[in-house]
Amino acid sequence: MFYRENGQFKTSYAADQEIFTITQDKWFVWGLIAFAALAVPMLVDEYMFRAILIPFLVLSLAALGVNLLVGYCGQITLGAGAFMAIGAYAAYNFMVRIDGMPLIVAMLLGGVSAAAFGIVFGIPSLRVRGLYLAVATLAAQFLCDWAFLRIGWFTNNSSSGSVSVAKLEVLGWIIDSPVEKYLFCLAFVVLFAFIAKNLTRAAIGRQWMAIRDMDVAAEVIGIRPMFAKLSAFAVSSFFVGVAGALWGFVHLGSWEPAAFSVDRSFQLLFMVIIGGMGSVMGSFFGAAFIVILPIFLNQFLPFLGSLFGVTVSTAGVSHAEFIIFGSLIIFFLIVEPHGLARLWSIAKQKLRLWPFPH
Amino acid sequence: MGFFIETMLGGLMTGMLYALVALGFVLIFKASGVFNFAQGAMVLVAALAMARFSEWSNAALGGDSLFLANVIGIIGAGAVMFLVAWAVERFVLRKLVNQEGATLLMVTLGIAYVLEGLGQTFFGSEIYSINVGMPKDPVIMFEGLIEGGVMINKEDFIAAALAAVLVGGLTLFFQKTAIGRALRAVADDHQAAQSVGIPLNKTWVIVWCVAGLVALVAGIIWGSKMGVQFSLVTVALRALPVVILGGLTSVPGAIVGGLIIGVGEKLSEVYLGPFVGGGIEIWFAYVMALIVLLFRPQGLFGEKIINRV
Amino acid sequence: MNMTDTNSSSTAAASAPGRRQGEVILDLQNISLRFGGVKALTDISFNIREHEVRAIIGPNGAGKSSMLNVINGVYHPQEGRIMFRGEERKKMEPHVAAQQGIARTFQNIALFKGMSVLDNIMTGRNLRMKCNIFQQALWLGPALREEIAHREKVEEIVDFLEIQHIRKTPVGALPYGLQKRVDLGRALAMEPQILLLDEPMAGMNVEEKQDMCRFILDISDQFGTTIVLIEHDMGVVMDISDRVVVLDYGKKIGDGTPHEVRNNQDVINAYLGSGH
Numbered sequence: 010m011f012y013r014e015n016g017q018f019k020t021s022y023a024a025d026q027e028i029f030t031i032t033q034d035k036w037f038v039w040g041l042i043a044f045a046a047l048a049v050p051m052l053v054d055e056y057m058f059r060a061i062l063i064p065f066l067v068l069s070l071a072a073l074g075v076n077l078l079v080g081y082c083g084q085i086t087l088g089a090g091a092f093m094a095i096g097a098y099a100a101y102n103f104m105v106r107i108d109g110m111p112l113i114v115a116m117l118l119g120g121v122s123a124a125a126f127g128i129v130f131g132i133p134s135l136r137v138r139g140l141y142l143a144v145a146t147l148a149a150q151f152l153c154d155w156a157f158l159r160i161g162w163f164t165n166n167s168s169s170g171s172v173s174v175a176k177l178e179v180l181g182w183i184i185d186s187p188v189e190k191y192l193f194c195l196a197f198v199v200l201f202a203f204i205a206k207n208l209t210r211a212a213i214g215r216q217w218m219a220i221r222d223m224d225v226a227a228e229v230i231g232i233r234p235m236f237a238k239l240s241a242f243a244v245s246s247f248f249v250g251v252a253g254a255l256w257g258f259v260h261l262g263s264w265e266p267a268a269f270s271v272d273r274s275f276q277l278l279f280m281v282i283i284g285g286m287g288s289v290m291g292s293f294f295g296a297a298f299i300v301i302l303p304i305f306l307n308q309f310l311p312f313l314g315s316l317f318g319v320t321v322s323t324a325g326v327s328h329a330e331f332i333i334f335g336s337l338i339i340f341f342l343i344v345e346p347h348g349l350a351r352l353w354s355i356a357k358q359k360l361r362l363w364p365f366p367h
Numbered sequence: 368m369g370f371f372i373e374t375m376l377g378g379l380m381t382g383m384l385y386a387l388v389a390l391g392f393v394l395i396f397k398a399s400g401v402f403n404f405a406q407g408a409m410v411l412v413a414a415l416a417m418a419r420f421s422e423w424s425n426a427a428l429g430g431d432s433l434f435l436a437n438v439i440g441i442i443g444a445g446a447v448m449f450l451v452a453w454a455v456e457r458f459v460l461r462k463l464v465n466q467e468g469a470t471l472l473m474v475t476l477g478i479a480y481v482l483e484g485l486g487q488t489f490f491g492s493e494i495y496s497i498n499v500g501m502p503k504d505p506v507i508m509f510e511g512l513i514e515g516g517v518m519i520n521k522e523d524f525i526a527a528a529l530a531a532v533l534v535g536g537l538t539l540f541f542q543k544t545a546i547g548r549a550l551r552a553v554a555d556d557h558q559a560a561q562s563v564g565i566p567l568n569k570t571w572v573i574v575w576c577v578a579g580l581v582a583l584v585a586g587i588i589w590g591s592k593m594g595v596q597f598s599l600v601t602v603a604l605r606a607l608p609v610v611i612l613g614g615l616t617s618v619p620g621a622i623v624g625g626l627i628i629g630v631g632e633k634l635s636e637v638y639l640g641p642f643v644g645g646g647i648e649i650w651f652a653y654v655m656a657l658i659v660l661l662f663r664p665q666g667l668f669g670e671k672i673i674n675r676v
Numbered sequence: 677m678n679m680t681d682t683n684s685s686s687t688a689a690a691s692a693p694g695r696r697q698g699e700v701i702l703d704l705q706n707i708s709l710r711f712g713g714v715k716a717l718t719d720i721s722f723n724i725r726e727h728e729v730r731a732i733i734g735p736n737g738a739g740k741s742s743m744l745n746v747i748n749g750v751y752h753p754q755e756g757r758i759m760f761r762g763e764e765r766k767k768m769e770p771h772v773a774a775q776q777g778i779a780r781t782f783q784n785i786a787l788f789k790g791m792s793v794l795d796n797i798m799t800g801r802n803l804r805m806k807c808n809i810f811q812q813a814l815w816l817g818p819a820l821r822e823e824i825a826h827r828e829k830v831e832e833i834v835d836f837l838e839i840q841h842i843r844k845t846p847v848g849a850l851p852y853g854l855q856k857r858v859d860l861g862r863a864l865a866m867e868p869q870i871l872l873l874d875e876p877m878a879g880m881n882v883e884e885k886q887d888m889c890r891f892i893l894d895i896s897d898q899f900g901t902t903i904v905l906i907e908h909d910m911g912v913v914m915d916i917s918d919r920v921v922v923l924d925y926g927k928k929i930g931d932g933t934p935h936e937v938r939n940n941q942d943v944i945n946a947y948l949g950s951g952h
Contacts, residue, residue: 022827023820085469133657137664139468140402144611145660147604148653155650159643204813211812211819212798212805219788219799226786229748230866231774231803240809271604275476282473287790324492328484335480342474343462 026210042199050188058187061300066194067255069296072280073205073289074248079278080286081209082241083221084134088146089249089277091153094269096123096250097257098163101172105165112179116254123250124243131242135235150271157266173263190259197255201248206289208244217241218287249277279334283341285350294349303330373519374637375630380523382629383530384592387585388606389613389621390534391578396615397541398550398574399460400468400557404475407603408482409451409579414586414595415486416444418495437499441583448579451482456571464557464567483600492597497590526588530622533584537577538618550574605649608656614669623667628652697918698726700759701902702747702870707756709742709926716742717753720928722921724870729896729903731913733937734923735946740906741783743923744872747904748780749773775803779868781859783875783906789848793858796847797833800865801826833861837891853884860891870902871895877909885909889916914938922946 019025029035075089100119103110133145157163164172177184184193208214216237219227228234257264284295306326314321341348395403421440428436459474506521541547553560553570561567589599613624632648640647702724709717717739724730732740745751749770758765788796811819834840837857847858863871877885893916895901907913914934922930922937924946930937937943
């Protein structure tokens with residue numbers, strides 16, 4: 010009823026190439042951002058921020074990065090966790106080794122470091138694809154796991170192996186309450202989401218998608234595979250690296266290499282598959298789903314069990330989690346490779362025509 | 368000198384075990400073009416089933432006959448692997464005919480998660496043991512050749528021999544039997560194989576069964592060596608560089624790759640590890656595989672990859 | 677009759693209505709291409725003149741597609757020289773050929789399935805887009821202006837190929853004939869000097885073929901693009917091409933105007949079997 014686009018005529022190509030070509034979409038997204046920034050801080054409690062909202066935001070950013078590489082450029086990665094780790098540890102080292110290093114600059118430099126390593130580990134993608142590339146990215150993962158555990162320099166020779174950041178401060182604003190941390194992450198995520206959207210609708214995004222869909226044809230029309238693939242690795246790793254810095258600095262506070270293990274890499278890949286490959290929006294859906302599902306199952310399964318007089322152990326819940334994640338991956342790859350994002354756009358399509366079925 | 372040879376032999380034995388897991392990868396890849404990330408989960412499920420079935424039947428038999436309990440265990444675990452193969456084909460592969468390799472790869476990650484969850488739900492998630500009467504005592508060999516001789520675990524020796532037999536059998540199976548040829552045809556081109564009358568579905572069930580049995584053997588050996596526990600799934604990640612090194616389509620490649628990685632890991636850990644803080648086994652294997660990948664993308668023994676326009 | 681005599685063929689082609697032939701733009705000399713032990717092309721020489729429509733014909737497996745792949749750098753011949761505008765071309769990658777102004781379409785349509793028609797054609801403008809990644813990330817000023825300038829160019833092609841109504845459709849959802857048009861549009865967006873068409877009319881019905889012929893002739897007339905064409909439909913080839921080269925089993929068996937080729941005994945043998 011309200012979701013109509015009649016009367017919205019485009020009079021210039023600029024208008025036709027906006028992010029939200031339907032006015033209602035534009036208002037919806039801006040409204041959502043305003044709601045997240047203004048209303049959410051007043052509505053939810055600390056637990057909600059700590060356990061759900063902050064992890065959701067940071068992992069969305071990481072998933073967005075992975076999606077640029079996997080969903081848009083078609084290059085598989087099983088080493089996203091490693092690039093989060095590089096972002097986090099690099100940012101940490103910039104903070105502790107350089108006096109007066111501003112927080113945001115350090116985090117961005119963390120992202121840049123991750124991007125540099127992304128390019129290095131992306132080089133195999135020029136010769137191999139699919140599984141072989143997965144192996145190259147796994148190599149990055151295991152190398153990083155080891156390096157951050159064993160090489161003392163990276164952790165500033167911390168005796169326990171875990172590192173922490175003392176105080177988060179941006180231009181005099183000290184970020185210590187969950188609400189402030191949440192807003193800090195939100196600002197990053199909104200900014201990066203727009204950057205991602207811009208890149209994917211610009212020439213570079215078309216190059217990535219061309220390589221993904223048909224690499225020989227892409228080369229024949231003049232796209233340099235090396236530039237396209239390595240730029241995708243760099244940009245993706247930059248996003249993931251910044252997310253890693255946020256994860257370490259803001260969400261965890263103090264962390265060990267295990268925070269960025271191969272399990273994290275798989276988790277990020279799953280977010281992209283479930284949320285929707287090749288969709289910015291999908292990265293958010295995927296992250297929300299994977300953050301919320303375990304919490305939901307932890308509450309729901311014992312409750313369900315008690316209805317039937319069965320006690321469900323914590324181990325039982327975690328096994329159920331495995332089964333559900335696995336089944337969903339299979340389900341989405343078979344039925345809807347574009348994930349939740351496609352379901353969302355189908356719903357919108359229906360709404361456009363509602364109340365008429367066709 | 369004795370120590371060096373001991374290290375190397377230890378590496379060879381571990382390598383043989385990697386080769387066993389790698390063999391599972393190669394089988395499925397050869398026959399369906401799917402790289403099966405779930406091979407590790409299959410090893411876990413097979414080992415869990417084996418351990419629990421033999422434990423239960425041992426208890427039911429009153430602990431009289433360990434041998435009988437083990438036989439029941441193996442049959443039970445074999446049945447479980449058959450069920451897995453059937454379900455994978457019925458509910459997953461059948462719906463993904465002619466999909467891209469990357470999609471299939473990610474699907475097997477999903478299968479791995481489901482198997483890990485289901486396996487632990489049914490069989491429990493504690494540490495269990497498998498006792499198939501493998502001798503655990505070491506023997507000293509080559510005393511005449513090297514001073515002090517070389518110490519080897521009998522268990523490792525038997526495991527290696529078993530793996531060698533399995534490999535020989537499978538090579539024959541692929542090269543000489545009609546089913547083997549059908550499997551290779553399916554791997555080459557799903558549609559073409561179908562059009563000459565090879566039943567795709569049946570072939571897939573067979574090959575996943577064979578891979579399941581290989582996983583069972585690997586599970587029994589690894590399980591009796593280190594106990595059956597969740598960390599068995601990581602065996603798949605350790606065996607991954609092996610197939611890259613050896614070539615995804617080559618059975619002998621899996622063996623040679625396994626041996627190279629096994630020896631390389633052990634030697635690097637012992638001789639290089641102390642200088643860089645140890646724990647370099649895993650990434651060393653991957654870096655070795657990566658280097659091979661850059662120069663020979665098809666691996667040492669793989670078939671050359673040709674891109675057509 | 678001497679089929680390889682370029683003089684006789686160019687004079688004959690000059691009589692083709694309304695079309696010019698310029699200098700030799702691409703000269704292939706003694707090209708041989710092998711895959712392992714298999715000989716795909718053996719000692720093939722022919723040239724392509726500016727502004728002409730040059731057809732390559734031959735039975736299946738004659739090496740026609742391989743020839744195109746050699747021209748735009750996908751395959752690298754083991755022997756022979758390729759002269760482009762009088763200079764010898766080194767071994768090169770397809771994207772370098774694209775920079776030199778060589779575009780092509782594909783036999784089994786190689787469109788980017790996940791992208792819309794507009795985006796597919798926009799990829800053809802890629803070489804002409806100069807904004808860096810940071811400008812694109814912010815989508816301001818120069819990046820925006822560039823995007824719009826190229827969009828206008830793409831819209832011209834969309835108009836030319838009469839595919840306005842499917843602009844925003846993902847190409848995967850289009851019928852075959854339209855996909856072929858988009859494929860052509862993407863190549864055209866490069867504003868190429870040489871356009872290689874690999875069986876542009878395969879699998880089309882008569883009406884679609886007529887449309888495609890019209891587009892090809894319009895491209896030749898309006899933009900003066902040199903066109904190299906592989907086609908099985910002899911009627912089409914004879915109608916629209918200026919000169920024809922005939923391949924069989926990787927060897928050249930004929931070269932000349934459509935008329936000359938039609939009367940060449942080797943060509944007739946190759947097509948009808950040597951019994952005739």
